[in-house]
Amino acid sequence: MPEPIIEMENIIKIYPDGVVALKGVDLTIWKGEIHAILGENGAGKTTLMRILYGEIKPTSGAIKINGEEVDFHGPWDAIKRGIGMVYQHFTLIPTFTVLENLHLSLLALDESIKAEDVETLTRRLMDELGLKIPLYDVVEDLPIGVQQRVEIIKTLLRKANILILDEPTSVLTPIEVEELFKMLRKLKKLGITIIFITHKLREVKAISDRVTIMRRGKVVATLYTSKVSEEELARLTVDIDLTSKPKIRGGIRGRRILSINDLWVRDERGLDAVKGVSLELYEGEILGLAGVQGNGQKELIEAIVGIRRAYRGSIKYLDQDITSLSVGDRYKLGISYVPDSRNIGLVYEMNLTENSILTNLHNYLSGIRVINWSEAYRTADKIVREYNVVAPSLRSPIQYLSGGNQQKVMVGREATREPKVFIVSEPTHGLDVRATRFIRNMLVKLRDLGKSILLVSTDLDEIMELSNRIAVIYGGRIMSVGDKNEYTIKKLGLLMGGIHEQRITK
Ligand SMILES: Nc1ncnc2c1ncn2[C@@H]1O[C@H](COP(=O)(O)OP(=O)(O)OP(=O)(O)O)[C@@H](O)[C@H]1O
Ligand SMILES: [Mg+2]
Structure with a gap:
């Protein structure tokens, strides 16, 4: 019988602005499995994982780790219970070497740990995983795929046995994806449980044992991956026919x-x-x-x-x-441009409408330096409707939108100009x-x-x-x-x- 390692029960999350991101989610993760989470943009995947990692508090619901109910007040509580999370945007210090980064992260757990000890631990871990990472290289000089592996190693050195990866492959090349998968399979063999968020059906099929599909804050189904086709997954996720x-x-x-x-x-x-x-x-x-x-x-x-x-x-x-x-x-x-990073293309402190006209301000000036807001709202509304942006209002801060919905605003803004x-x-x-x-x-x-x-x-x-x-x-x-x-x-x-x-x- 598979043994549950994580049980999330009836999790509800209402953000301060009233958005109901999770409407009573149940999720059970088994020890040692690779569990994919699939779902449309804004379905609540990241929210659910941030709750599991102790970063935000659920409005209600219970979380059990190894059968024991937990109440996290921050990521440190989650880390102590063996949970590690790798974000899309890495948390490494770019100008430090790999070893310095790892040392820094372990110092937070043990103030007296020395660089030599960190190096010994890391080399042992890399041997176990069959990895080669240049420990004395500065992080920013390393390819993204390698930086990501450093992030994973960082969580493992902190003794994580549950690893959460939120869209880890969207920054990787096909070869790097293969390497990541190889690493994940090794980790699985070592008994590590992995939760893997992705939008790519092929990846779900390639790497996961089971898959949970979310839609609008709810779980639609949890299935054995080997028993569903990519077509069925697409239908369950967003109700789309892949053949056209x-x-x-x-x-x-x-x-x-x-x-x-x-x-x-x-x-x-x-x-x-x-x-x-x-x-x-x-x-x-x-x-x-x-x-x-x-x-x-x-x-x-x-x-x-x-x-x-x-x-x-x-x-x-x-x-x-x-x-x-x-x-x-x-x-x-x-000439219009959509950069590969939303950090560059969007201003997080601004709201949806402001971001919708950001690169095209001169077209919204009525008189001298007065923005024609009704025109701006019309544009934002058009983008929201055409691109199916899920957002509480045109005035919502862009940083409160899910990653995919931010992307839609950025692409929509540039495309709407018909460059x-x-x-x-x-x-x-x-x-x-x-x-x-x-x-x-x-x-x-x-x-x-x-x-x-x-x-x-x-x-x-x-x-x-x-x-x-x-x-x-x-x-x-x-x-x-x-x-x-x-x-x-x-x-x-x-x-x-x-x-x-x-x-x-x-
Ligand atoms: N900090 C926040 N404040 C208010 N609302 C938020 C916040 N973060 C997310 N939301 C809202 O919660 C809902 C779920 O967002 P979440 O980021 O969990 O989706 P997701 O499934 O990860 O989507 P994606 O595939 O686009 O990354 C969305 O409607 C989003 O706008
Ligand atoms: Mg997300």
Whole structure:
């Protein structure tokens, strides 16, 4: 008989602003299982896990760990009971080494612990898990996937035997996802219980033993993963038929709208991140830019948008050289940008409506510096309706929206302008199946209206599904550009790893 390790009973959560996020949730997690939690944006997944981690208090309900009722007053209580949580936004100090970070986190438990002891403990743990992480490297120099492993190790060093991961894969490349899964399987063998939130049905199938599906603050079902198909999961989660995918036509390619010529761009540390990139973007096409994070794609698109200076080369918009134009002037030309991070694209202290007009203020000024709020509310309302944003009101602080709903506001704001050149980075990051489908359809619609879209995504399925053409970036250089039909996921994977086309035999 499976033994329950966590029992959450009739959990209700009403936030101070009156939002009922959980309406009586029961969740039982078995010892040693990998339990996936699936659910539409705003269903209450993060809220439920924050309650389990002691970060917020439920309005009512009971939690038992190993059969014993607990009452957490903060994460430290949860940590002491063996619960560890890894957030999407990591809590490591970027300028510290891995070891310094681990040391720091253990000092909170044991003031006298020495760096040598932390190193010994960590090496032992890494041996057990078959991991190699450079302990003396500075965290910010490590790929995201490795940073995430450091976060997991941090919780394990604090003796966590229950690990909560909230959308851990949305920041990872396909290869990193595989590595994470390998690690999770090892942890499972060591007896660790894992709760895993994701929107990707394939991941649910690949990693979990059981899956709980949530909808609007309630549990719809808990099932053995092996007994449900991806189609059934999609239906249970958001009531969507997976078989109707958007049709990608050849696209009517119009004028060349962007010409990037021999562009060189430096990163924050003054190192060359983009090394002589030449690329063209046409009207009526989606150009997919594939690459492992940290290979210059961020610096490249920031240079196109104007946030970052290119120190050599040129960017032309139709016949106009825009290389030294300001962000605002490029924006007025019709270049819009959705960054890969909501930290950059949204101002958390502002409300939904303010965030809806943030990048387009000049269109809402009536008279001198007076915002036409009724117009602003109309826009916000349009975004909320079209993108199905779940929010208590147009005045809700954006930080109170669930992750996926924040994403919808950010993408909706830029798309609603119908930009001529739309640069989108990880547009479906954190979105549920239905919202993902909606955003992808919207991109195709804009494309069919003759707009130009540069799609940066680590999700190769997304790149393959949407692109007319694909470019692969590696080490700041374009490895390959061509028609979508010339690529397979496997070939993209190799190119993203820097393996040249000539050496690939089909
Ligand atoms: N701090 C908060 N204050 C008020 N309401 C909140 C707060 N955090 C979340 N909510 C609301 O609670 C509901 C559930 O949000 P939650 O973040 O738990 O959803 P989720 O299932 O994690 O969604 P996603 O898949 O988008 O991350 C949403 O309606 C959200 O707006
Ligand atoms: Mg969430």
